[in-house]
Amino acid sequence: MGSVPGSEIGGLETAGVSYLGDGVRTAVKLLVTGHFAVGKTTFVGTLSEIEPLRTEEPMTEASVLVDDLTGVPGKQTTTVAMDFGRLTLSRSLVLYLFGAPGQQRFTPLWRDMALGALGALVLADTRRLEHSFPVMDLLEEHGLPYAVAVNRFDGAPEFAEEELREALDLLPSTPLVSCDARDPASATRALISLVEYLIGTEARLEHV
Amino acid sequence: MSPRREQGLVRPYVVTNGRSEPSRNTFDLVTLVSGVPDRPLQGLTPEQRRLVALVSRGSLSLAEVAAHLRLPVSVTKVLLGDLVDSGHVLTRAAIPRAQLPASQLLQEVLDGLRARL
Ligand SMILES: Nc1nc2c(ncn2[C@@H]2O[C@H](COP(=O)(O)OP(=O)(O)OP(=O)(O)O)[C@@H](O)[C@H]2O)c(=O)[nH]1
Numbered sequence: 001m002g003s004v005p006g007s008e009i010g011g012l013e014t015a016g017v018s019y020l021g022d023g024v025r026t027a028v029k030l031l032v033t034g035h036f037a038v039g040k041t042t043f044v045g046t047l048s049e050i051e052p053l054r055t056e057e058p059m060t061e062a063s064v065l066v067d068d069l070t071g072v073p074g075k076q077t078t079t080v081a082m083d084f085g086r087l088t089l090s091r092s093l094v095l096y097l098f099g100a101p102g103q104q105r106f107t108p109l110w111r112d113m114a115l116g117a118l119g120a121l122v123l124a125d126t127r128r129l130e131h132s133f134p135v136m137d138l139l140e141e142h143g144l145p146y147a148v149a150v151n152r153f154d155g156a157p158e159f160a161e162e163e164l165r166e167a168l169d170l171l172p173s174t175p176l177v178s179c180d181a182r183d184p185a186s187a188t189r190a191l192i193s194l195v196e197y198l199i200g201t202e203a204r205l206e207h208v
Numbered sequence: 209m210s211p212r213r214e215q216g217l218v219r220p221y222v223v224t225n226g227r228s229e230p231s232r233n234t235f236d237l238v239t240l241v242s243g244v245p246d247r248p249l250q251g252l253t254p255e256q257r258r259l260v261a262l263v264s265r266g267s268l269s270l271a272e273v274a275a276h277l278r279l280p281v282s283v284t285k286v287l288l289g290d291l292v293d294s295g296h297v298l299t300r301a302a303i304p305r306a307q308l309p310a311s312q313l314l315q316e317v318l319d320g321l322r323a324r325l
């Protein structure tokens with residue numbers, strides 16, 4: 001594990017790359033999603049053991065049309081970006097966190113992120129709670145279980161949990177936590193709430 | 209019913225250079241990729257060589273390969289499919305079949321996260 005300095009063969013490609021540990025056999029992924037500027041990149045960066053990475057995917061014209069970007073005249077292609085990070089959880093297990101933009105619903109990249117994901121953490125901002133609706137709808141369409149974490153922005157209004165649940169129209173079983181995406185312990189606790197919920201969901205399913 | 213259980217395999221549909229084909233190999237963003245040592249590189253395109261060089265030192269997920277090579281995920285999947293066929297790289301399904309049940313996997317994720325606090 002760790003960074004390998006570049007050398008003769010493939011030096012250009014391998015310089016500064018942090019490889020997985022030799023024992024890693026299993027990789028799981030969780031999505032960190034939410035509306036524009038809600039803290040997705042911050043959250044992933046806070047927890048990642050590697051410098052967060054980014055990929056961009058050109059979006060087809062068809063996706064652009066169904067994707068509500070038609071207000072941009074003459075715009076034929078655009079790109080969707082996702083950023084992601086990595087946490088090695090044990091000798092054999094690694095967790096990837098994908099920061100998934102909530103607005104680009106019909107793109108192949110979203111399909112790639114959602115397929116096989118264990119679940120999602122939806123970041124929400126109390127200054128614009130209703131902006132979280134399309135994101136939660138999207139997760140429900142993909143059949144992905146999720147928990148909601150309210151990111152505490154400075155000066156943002158504070159609500160009681162019941163008010164938040166009602167405003168976000170959450171099911172009673174959906175976990176709702178608050179977190180600071182800049183703080184590793186706080187971000188970790190938000191993920192723990194999500195995974196505890198996933199375990200509970202799984203247990204219920206196995207008993208049906 | 210768990211949607212995750214139904215999802216199973218990814219069926220990527222890729223488009224490159226006007227060539228559009230469903231890949232025979234099914235890759236996930238977190239499919240693990242590693243190089244096969246000492247394979248001759250003749251006949252490989254520059255991009256295929258870059259991919260082989262990148263994973264010659266250790267394993268990475270497909271998403272990391274795409275990001276380090278600055279290529280879209282869709283293009284990386286095509287490169288990877290060809291290199292698996294030619295025996296230059298190995299891929300490992302993100303979650304090995306023997307790893308089920310999911311509850312055990314989730315418990316391992318939970319333990320790993322709790323250990324970080
Ligand atoms: N106070 C506070 N600020 C935060 C928190 N999380 C993020 N921010 C700030 O909010 C701004 C936006 O955060 P990003 O992480 O870029 O948000 P994003 O969701 O990735 O944004 P897009 O990718 O543009 O949609 C940055 O200036 C962050 O520093 C938080 O938990 N608390």
Ligand SMILES: [Mg+2]
Pocket residue numbers: 040041042083099
């Ligand atoms: Mg971002």
